[in-house]
Amino acid sequence: RYFLDSSLSSLEREKQNYDKEKIFAKREQSIVDLEKILEQKGVLLDEEKATFLLVLGRLYYEQNLYPQSLEAMGFFIKDNPKHKDLYQAYFLTSLCYLKQENQLEAFAFNAEQALILNPQMVEAVKLHYNLCNSYLKLCVDLYDSEKKRYQDFAALHLYEVLVLDD
Numbered sequence: 001r002y003f004l005d006s007s008l009s010s011l012e013r014e015k016q017n018y019d020k021e022k023i024f025a026k027r028e029q030s031i032v033d034l035e036k037i038l039e040q041k042g043v044l045l046d047e048e049k050a051t052f053l054l055v056l057g058r059l060y061y062e063q064n065l066y067p068q069s070l071e072a073m074g075f076f077i078k079d080n081p082k083h084k085d086l087y088q089a090y091f092l093t094s095l096c097y098l099k100q101e102n103q104l105e106a107f108a109f110n111a112e113q114a115l116i117l118n119p120q121m122v123e124a125v126k127l128h129y130n131l132c133n134s135y136l137k138l139c140v141d142l143y144d145s146e147k148k149r150y151q152d153f154a155a156l157h158l159y160e161v162l163v164l165d166d
Contacts, residue, residue, distance in 0.1 A: 024063070031059050050080045057092050066096040087117035091127070104134045108153075125164045132157035 034056040037043060044052065053076045060069035069092065076089040083089075094110035097103040111127050111134075121127070135154035139147045 027059050027063055031056065031063070034059070050076060050083055050085075053079075054085060054088060054092075057089065061092055061096060064099075066099055069093075070096050087114045087121060090114035090117065091121065091123060094127070098130060098134075104138050108134050108138075125161055128157040128160040128164065132161065 034052055038049065038052060038056065053072055057069045057072035057076065060066070060072060073089045073093045073096070076083075077086065077093070080086060080089075090110045091114040094107050094114060097107035097110060108131060111131050114121065115124060115127060118124075132154045135150045135157065139150045139154070142150065
């Protein structure tokens with residue numbers, strides 16, 4: 001655990017220096033360290049394992065390794081359905097889908113789950129905004145009956161942006 005904490009602390013120190021190349025390298029090293037420790041049985045308590053899996057997913061995301069982040073968050077969601085930070089796993093999953101083309105429905109599902117679990121999350125306004133835009137984009141190729149449903153979802157999220165952004 002000390003080894004892992006040291007690796008993550010080193011990454012945080014580099015982030016304060018704003019050297020992108022060093023931050024990238026430190027993230028890569030932290031990913032390797034986290035993968036090693038998470039593979040070992042009996043080293044971490046369940047709560048620690050969940051926390052480090054969430055950190056690993058975030059690091060994958062920050063390195064633009066979206067498939068790996070999605071896999072890590074999938075394990076987190078499956079193994080920790082009552083975890084206090086479950087909304088963060090859904091949020092991170094939604095961001096991964098948002099970064100990929102033709103994944104708007106997957107983004108919307110996961111973003112909605114994150115907001116259901118924590119409507120007051122710090123990122124709520126941005127998430128509502130992206131949901132509004134995603135639902136409008138999804139409307140384009142739909143028939144009128146389905147289009148109305150997505151337009152209603154978009155309007156609801158636009159309303160939330162306006163209310164929350166005050």
